[in-house]
Amino acid sequence: MKMYNSLTERLRNQHLAIAELVAGTSNDKLTLPSMPGKWSALDNVAHLTRYQKIFIDRMHQILNEDVPVFDRYNGDLDPEFTPFRSMELPDLLDIIKADRVTIIDLVSGLTDTELPRIGVHPKYGRLTISKWAEFFVLHEAHHLFTIFQLVNSTE
Structure with missing residues (x-):
């Protein structure tokens, strides 16, 4: 059992859209x-x-x-989110890139007995x-x- 291809590809590449979405934005x-x-838009990048x-x-x-049970994540209530909100875009993109490698390495190395493990989401x-x-x-x-909307809004 492994993750299906479209999920794996989105995990590998979807984050790359951020730089494209904000390119040329003041x-x-x-x-x-x-x-x-x-x-x-920058707060949304910090959140990601x-x-x-x-x-x-x-x-x-x-x-x-x-079977761990998780609370719903809320960035506004997370004190560790605050430092990310003060970072510059290139620094955020570098962290996203590095952490995405960690995510890919983690999930792609899971065994058939690890992939079906359960965590409980509140919703x-x-x-x-x-x-x-x-x-x-x-x-x-x-x-x-949301980032797309914010950087392309004419209002």
């Missing part, structure tokens, strides 16, 4: 939230950077604990590692679309 536009209290670390930690917990219930990986790339895609 720093003012990158840091401008759509409205007060909302995240800017931080969330990769959360995902790696969760994968290790699933592999090392018997989606019992998820295998493959389902967690799917959730991860879908969550990332949601933020990629």
Whole structure:
């Protein structure tokens, strides 16, 4: 049993869209939230950077604990998210790239007995590692679309 090809490919490559989506965007536009209290495009990149670390930690917990139960992640309540919000785009992209290698190495090296291991999400219930990986790339895609909207908005 291994992860299906489209999931593996999205894990390997989807994050590369960030640099393309923001290419040529001024720093003012990158840091401008759509409205007060909302995240800017750069905040969304920072969130994706931080969330990769959360995902790696969760994968290790699933592999090392018997059916761990996770709280819903909320960046606004995570004190470790704050330093990422003050980073420059190139630094965030470097961290994302490095952590994605860690993610790929981790999931591609899993055995047939490790892949079906379960972690419990508060909304989606019992998820295998493959389902967690799917959730991860879908969550990332949601933020990629938000970044696209923010940097291309004419309002």
